Amino acid sequence: MSRTAIIGILAVLLVIVCAFLPWSVVDVEGRHLVFTGVNGTGSNYGEPGRLCIILSVLAIGIFLVKNKWVSRVNLFIVGFLLAWTFRNMLLYSRCEMGDCPQSQPGLYLSFAGALVAFACVLFTRSPKSSK
Template structure:
């Protein structure tokens, strides 16, 4: 297994762990949002898709097949886009109420970007 695959797997694990950590807090309403717990809002549970895409990307990083590795470009790209969407969604102000964003939200986006870059630089044998 190449170094980029190992780094990509570690980055995906960080994305999965960040789904369980606090992403945003609205102190005026006493709400704390994680990727899996967004009670009091209409955000849904975006952390579930983070976990699903992260597990899929990690399994594809372990694969040696050339075509399966090319599928990881889509999976990691979608993971990056989804985490970026989550960052925009959870950090925006609505009706004059601005949440305090947690560091896990930004770490998740950074780790997804690292995983995507690792997909770009992973070499597969023909």
């Protein structure tokens, strides 16, 4: 297994762990609400961390396979994971109706992990086809 694949797997594991860490904290009407990727109770955010976990598990499986077309599929999956974590970062850190959340490190670590995983997919050497 190549070094970039190992780093990519570790980065994707970071995205999975960050789905359970706090992403933002809001104090609204005397209530202290803490939102994670899998717990959006009290908001309309939903649970976007579940999709992060599903895409990350798929990416780990594909990082372990050495095939040219499978690595191209991994480019799509990790690219979508990167776009999804960026969307989550924008969603969880925006102000609504004068209430601004306090962004937590888990939100930014999730995006950083997806960015590193995407870079690892781009720099992984594809196997040579024998003709």
